[in-house]
Amino acid sequence: MSTELPLYHRPAHELSAALRRGEIGTVELARAVFERIRAVDEKLHTYLTVTETIGMETAAEVDRLLNRGEPLPPLAGIPIGIKDVICTRGIRTTCASKILEPFVSPYDATVMRKLHLQRIVLTGKLNMDEFAMGSSNENSAFGPCRNPWDTDRVPGGSSGGSAAAVAAGTAIAALGSDTGGSIRQPAAFCGVVGMKPTYGRVSRFGLVAFASSLDQIGPLTKDVTDCALILNAICGHDRYDSTSADVPVPDFTEFLIPEVRGLRIGIPQEYFIEGIHPEVETAVRRAIEQLSEMGAQIEEISLPHTEYAVATYYIIAPAEASSNLARYDGVRYGYRTPNAEDLIEMYRKTRGEGFGPEVKRRIMIGTYALSSGYYDAYYLKAQKVRTLIKQDFDRAFEAVDVILTPVTPTPAFRLGELVDDPLQMYLSDIFTIPANLAGLPGISLPCGQTREGLPIGMQLLGKPFDEGTILRVAYAFEQANPYHRLRPAL
């Protein structure tokens, strides 16, 4: 069926095979994606910067290499977009913020270096919530991105541009970043696959820091196979990131086995709460039943501190952010106010004029939580509760191999629906935040649609550095279902 889809809607592994068989050309493929961007991106706004010249040059180079019969890595010639929070040498990296609007990175992030080694076709820099803070992409200083399934709705955030691009075919695959769900939640809202790897699995060098103990780069793709291919390309220890883990990286494609017999899947009762959208609950429950019929062993489990995760996160993440974002002072790069008489005034005005409302809100929460007299009551308290949340998972994983949950309590909401209620917006991350606090890998994949045709996602969480097992369960589920072949009508 998918061979009938236009090139821009086909997954990377199919395209990669077609390129090698000479059925399609790399230039032809790149042109199809850049034309798709021209056709739909005025409406969707998935990109902040399109790098057509660079992308077409690489495409021509890959065609030359293919014609000479040179062996090429699996992602060679695949058009991939990058969330605009990842540094790209010689290309604007704005973090969707006015304060970094003029910033052209003088270096490549480690993940970019690795993708360039694979000779990907770079399509451009994708829209996001400013500094990756948000759940709807409405916090982009350059205008929101829209959900390709219903353009009145948000694509999710903060990697909204990445998810919407993969769903709409303005990219074949994308990189995003996930601090509290920023890959998995938009993947669910847009009906694509998104993975946050284990903390430390992927180098953060060149990822503009939001909350350093939580941030992790990961792929957004059209299916689980593509997810494994991108993980193969980007994982691994890096001397430039001392928090990247020095552990062996398997070939993740070896876990793509459509077989779950005997695997123990935990269902945490705390994730099926009041307020969850009935169609989301039904779809996830049906997925559980299906996996059970396929031979997986379903176990009820408890993660008793789940209800404290959002409060914990909204101390730790802003505290780390307030410290990380202190570097934007108008001295060395980025925006500087033209209206300052002295240095302190320059700092204050540059930051006051350069940051948007959500970033200011988080800097304020974080600075408050870290300020003298409040540190023990907020930051230290949150770090202790973080331990309790992590222990919940340690205990659960003694009895099960993976944990299955919804990704979000609701399908994609409407633009403007939560914008005036930051707390309600924060609570929409309730199912994704715990994995960041505990450092666990998590994948979001489509498991159904609402009657209105909005995608619904399910989440699989794994043990640290066991991305393989969640890929296996995800792949088995995907292959037994049609959802990864659905495309939005635009």
Add this chain to the structure above:
Amino acid sequence: MPRITLEEVEYVAQLARLELTEAEKRTLTEQLGRILDYIAKLNELNTDAVEPTSHVLPIRNIFREDEARDPMPREEALRLAPARHDGYYEVPRVIE
């Protein structure tokens, strides 16, 4: 008793080197108050005997060889500066 007052918001903004308009201060006082109310939920838990987690990986200090490497060329770094002077970053007056 509100969790945070307008004066505290002004003080925190000063610590964060963040200029806020009067309207922003009022909005933030209200929003931060509600967020802090929610966060107070953590006080339901007794954590006296719990160790804090600052980081999930079992790593402490990571050392590397102390060897010289080529830094980014000065011109390349300065190219991004909003204002520069004689090979340095230029900033407004610091002291009277």
